[in-house]
Amino acid sequence: MPMTHPRHAQTRRAQWARPFRTALAASLTTVVAGSLTMIPTSAAAAPSESPDNTTYRGDIEVIRTPMGAVDDAVLTGQVFVDANRNSVSDGGEAGLAGVMVTNGRDVVRTDDEGRYQLPAFENMTVSITQPAGYQVPLDEHNIPQFHYNHLPEGSPELRYGGIEPTGPLPSAVNFPVVEREATASAEQSCVMAGDLQTYNRQEIEYARAGAIEDLSNRDDYAGCGALFVGDVVGDDLSLYPDVKDLLSELNGPVRFLPGNHDLDFDAPNAEHAFDTFRAQLAPEYYSYDVGDVHVIALNTVDYPCTAAEDSPEGIEEHCADPEGDPSYNGRLDEDQLAWLQSDLANVGRDKLVVVATHIGLLNYADASSPVHQVDQVKRVYELLEGRRAVAVGGHSHSIENLRAGDSAAGWRELFGVEGLPFPHITAGAISGDWYSGAIGEEGYPTAIGRDGGRPGVVTLDVEGNEFRERYTVTGEPNDVQTQLGINSPTYREWFVERQEWNDDPVGEAPELEEPLVVDRADLIHGSWLTTNFFFGSTGSTVEVSIDGGPAEEATRTQRMEGEPANVGVEYSDPYAVSQQLVHGGSLAVRTMHLWRFDLPRNLHTGHHTAEVTATDAYGREFTDVLEFEVVGRR
Numbered sequence: 134m135p136m137t138h139p140r141h142a143q144t145r146r147a148q149w150a151r152p153f154r155t156a157l158a159a160s161l162t163t164v165v166a167g168s169l170t171m172i173p174t175s176a177a178a179a180p181s182e183s184p185d186n187t188t189y190r191g192d193i194e195v196i197r198t199p200m201g202a203v204d205d206a207v208l209t210g211q212v213f214v215d216a217n218r219n220s221v222s223d224g225g226e227a228g229l230a231g232v233m234v235t236n237g238r239d240v241v242r243t244d245d246e247g248r249y250q251l252p253a254f255e256n257m258t259v260s261i262t263q264p265a266g267y268q269v270p271l272d273e274h275n276i277p278q279f280h281y282n283h284l285p286e287g288s289p290e291l292r293y294g295g296i297e298p299t300g301p302l303p304s305a306v307n308f309p310v311v312e313r314e315a316t317a318s319a320e321q322s323c324v325m326a327g328d329l330q331t332y333n334r335q336e337i338e339y340a341r342a343g344a345i346e347d348l349s350n351r352d353d354y355a356g357c358g359a360l361f362v363g364d365v366v367g368d369d370l371s372l373y374p375d376v377k378d379l380l381s382e383l384n385g386p387v388r389f390l391p392g393n394h395d396l397d398f399d400a401p402n403a404e405h406a407f408d409t410f411r412a413q414l415a416p417e418y419y420s421y422d423v424g425d426v427h428v429i430a431l432n433t434v435d436y437p438c439t440a441a442e443d444s445p446e447g448i449e450e451h452c453a454d455p456e457g458d459p460s461y462n463g464r465l466d467e468d469q470l471a472w473l474q475s476d477l478a479n480v481g482r483d484k485l486v487v488v489a490t491h492i493g494l495l496n497y498a499d500a501s502s503p504v505h506q507v508d509q510v511k512r513v514y515e516l517l518e519g520r521r522a523v524a525v526g527g528h529s530h531s532i533e534n535l536r537a538g539d540s541a542a543g544w545r546e547l548f549g550v551e552g553l554p555f556p557h558i559t560a561g562a563i564s565g566d567w568y569s570g571a572i573g574e575e576g577y578p579t580a581i582g583r584d585g586g587r588p589g590v591v592t593l594d595v596e597g598n599e600f601r602e603r604y605t606v607t608g609e610p611n612d613v614q615t616q617l618g619i620n621s622p623t624y625r626e627w628f629v630e631r632q633e634w635n636d637d638p639v640g641e642a643p644e645l646e647e648p649l650v651v652d653r654a655d656l657i658h659g660s661w662l663t664t665n666f667f668f669g670s671t672g673s674t675v676e677v678s679i680d681g682g683p684a685e686e687a688t689r690t691q692r693m694e695g696e697p698a699n700v701g702v703e704y705s706d707p708y709a710v711s712q713q714l715v716h717g718g719s720l721a722v723r724t725m726h727l728w729r730f731d732l733p734r735n736l737h738t739g740h741h742t743a744e745v746t747a748t749d750a751y752g753r754e755f756t757d758v759l760e761f762e763v764v765g766r767r
Contacts, residue, residue: 191220191270192278194307202302208236208253208283212243212261215309220270222307229310233262233479237416238468240475253302256404257283258411262476263421266317267310268386274377275387277358280416281306288408291397293370295408315356316423321595323357323426324348324385325489327527328562329376330394332367336568337375341382342576343607344563344590349382354592357423358385360430362527362560363392363491365414367567370395373413388421389414390430392491392528393461403466406436418469420476425598427484429476432469433492433507433526438462443512445547447503463492463507470512477516485598486522488513493526495550496559497533497691497725498583500543500698505529514554521598522555525591530566532586532604533559533725534670536750540695551695558602560591565607569718575608581713585616585665585706585721601751604668614667614755615747618707620729621651621660623767628702631714645711649761656734662687662759664728664745665706665721672750675728679736679743687730687745691723698723736763 202208212232213222228247233240236251236259243249251259260280263269269279283302288295326344331337348359361380366372380387391410400406407417417432437459438452444464451460465473480486488494492505494513499505505528507513535557544550565580565588572578580588589606606613623645630643651660664675664687671693676684690704700723702710709721728747745757 189218189268189270189311189313190273191215191218191309192272193270193281194220194222194309195281195303196305196307198304200304202253202304205302206253208251208259208302208306210234210249210306210308212247212249212308212310215270215311218311220309222309229264229267232264232308233420233476234308235260235262235472235476237418238471240472240479242479253283255283255285258416259283259306260416260419261308262419263310263316265422265424266312266314268313268316269308269310271386274381275383275385276377276414277386277388277421279308279421280419282411288405289401291405291408292399293397293409294412295397295405296412313356318356319424319595319597321357321424321426322353323423323428323487323593323595324354324359325525325558325560325591325593326359326361326563327560327590328364328392328530328564329361330364330367330562330564330567331372331376332369334372334375336367336564337372337379339568339577340563341379344588345379345382347605347607348590349384352384355385357426357595358388359383360388360390360428360489362489362525363390363434364394364527365389365392367394368396368398370397370409370413373409377413388430390489390491391417391432391434393434393436396434396436396461403436407432418472424595425484426487426595427480428487428489429473431465431473431488431490433463433465433490434461435464435466436461438464441508444508445503448508451504462504465507465509465513470509473513474516482520483598484521485595485600486517486520487593488517488522488524490524490526492528493557493559494524495544495548495553495557496526496529496531497535497541497693497698498529498531498559500541501547502543503547506548510548510550517555523593523600524555524557525593526557526559527562529559530562530564530582530719531559531584531724532561532582532589532667533557534602534604534668535693535725536671539671539693541693542695542697545695556602558591561586561589561604563588563590563607566713566718569716570712571716577607579712579716581709581718581721583719583721584724584726585709586667586724586726587616589667602668606667612755615745615757616665616667616706616708617743617745617757617759618663618665618711619649619651619660619732619761620663620703620705620707621655622658623651623655624648624707625702628705628710628714635714648707648711649759650764650767651732651761652764652767654766656732656736656763660732662730662732662743662745663706664730664747664757665709665724666726666728666747668749669726669728669747670750674748675730676746676748677730677743679733680741684746685730687728690727690729691725693725738763738765
């Protein structure tokens with residue numbers, strides 16, 4: 134049986150021929166001081182015990198007086214440096230000037246004393262942009278506390294509760310911060326985690342055993358933290374407390390943005406579609422600073438959707454019945470666009486702007502879909518013109534590292550975009566292919582994705598306003614970046630037979646025996662070695678050396694030069710498909726990060742070794758080895 138073995142320190146075994154580890158197996162606390170009532174919005178967020186405590190625990194300060202707000206149309210407050218870390222603006226604590234504060238429409242900066250004024254309206258979320266060099270308080274789950282939901286009558290009746298009535302406008306909403314070197318550093322590592330998407334508590338435990346365990350063993354993201362880019366749960370919003378307990382295991386701030394599975398589906402209109410998300414986790418959209426990075430977390434889910442003048446073709450039909458048959462679409466509402474413009478107007482042009490979304494601005498997996506990309510992508514590009522930027526999304530359960538200049542037929546036809554103005558990354562999914570596949574010995578499913586990628590998380594490693602992206606496969610060291618296989622006529626015939634059997638499972642299931650064995654007929658009729666380079670991109674190369682011979686370059690199967698998506702068994706990842714057709718899940722028959730190396734037809738009978746070197750756009754090399762066998766006849 135063909136085997137694999139390590140060649141040198143940077144060489145690892147290919148998955149197919151070794152044991153694939155993952156394949157085998159509310160009450161409020163009220164403090165009364167004279168005529169003031171100061172109400173931290175979360176009773177569980179106890180203040181830090183000591184100023185020397187590196188984790189700043191606390192909450193915002195909501196002040197109510199018997200007379201109420203001076204003007205019900207204006208909210209006032211202060212951003213202050215919480216010297217004693219008690220979340221209360223005690224006498225003598227300094228205000229912090231220049232901090233951005235927003236009501237979701239308008240953006241203002243605090244004055245020399247840290248004070249702000251904002252127009253007030255009945256359903257708004259007021260939040261600050263955490264400035265670099267400072268830290269907003271974290272609750273006991275490591276979730277930043279930097280916003281106040283104002284909804285006097287509370288949410289309409291919703292299955293998962295929504296927002297409790299907040300009553301009249303407070304006299305003031307104050308935002309405490311403390312100085313923190315970790316958020317000032319020009320060097321940051323920002324974790325971007327896609328689609329946790331747990332549908333039940335069993336899947337909570339899958340996540341705990343997998344990606345969350347990995348993140349809990351890392352300490353490189355303490356300043357920037359981890360941003361979960363939507364679909365935090367899978368429709369069941371009662372799981373939010375379980376998710377918060379789960380993510381309290383992480384070693385840095387934990388932030389969220391909403392996805393299409395975080396909706397209050399019983400909301401009467403779009404205004405309340407994310408009320409439970411807002412109550413439990415975060416504002417629908419916001420920003421924060423670390424080092425020289427400005428992170429913008431957007432809500433790109435419009436539900437129930439309606440078509441607009443700038444919607445691409447197909448949306449009018451898709452969103453035709455928002456009351457009787459509601460659907461979602463990738464779109465930003467006008468308030469959010471106005472906020473985005475004002476937010477960016479307050480950000481220095483020397484900063485790196487990270488635009489985080491659930492539904493990506495554009496992506497490869499759904500390039501021909503008007504729904505699963507963002508209607509106003511060109512308006513966002515206009516706002517970011519001339520800036521150093523990167524977009525990071527989730528939603529598609531695929532891993533995509535798209536570079537500036539990359540192009541796809543669907544982007545041109547739907548949105549008039551000829552090429553990307555800056556990098557776009559799809560962060561994969563912690564849930565992978567929705568926790569499908571065989572359960573491994575570590576206690577979670579393989580969940581191999583529609584592109585053949587394995588579950589994991591993206592990290593942006595930042596120096597100043599420059600960044601390098603990396604992908605970490607769940608349960609693996611950082612050098613695991615590739616997956617090897619052989620696409621042969623025998624495999625392609627089995628693919629068809631197994632698909633047919635899966636559709637009509639009568640008799641014995643066809644088995645793909647000896648996937649790393651090819652015969653003379655396989656070589657004559659076309660066999661090739663496949664390399665799924667998970668974070669491979671334009672500018673990456675893959676070279677293959679057979680039996681120690683000269684390394685030759687493999688060909689990328691999707692060049693991202695404006696061509697339509699290549700789909701089918703010839704463009705598939707054989708290793709991934711061999712798992713998916715047997716254990717369930719999507720089929721990896723299209724990907725933008727697959728390379729093909731045609732096997733020579735004159736290979737002699739016997740055992741062979743292929744050494745594969747994948748080099749990313751930054752020159753980082755990853756070596757993998759696959760052993761296979763050539764026989765005369767099966």
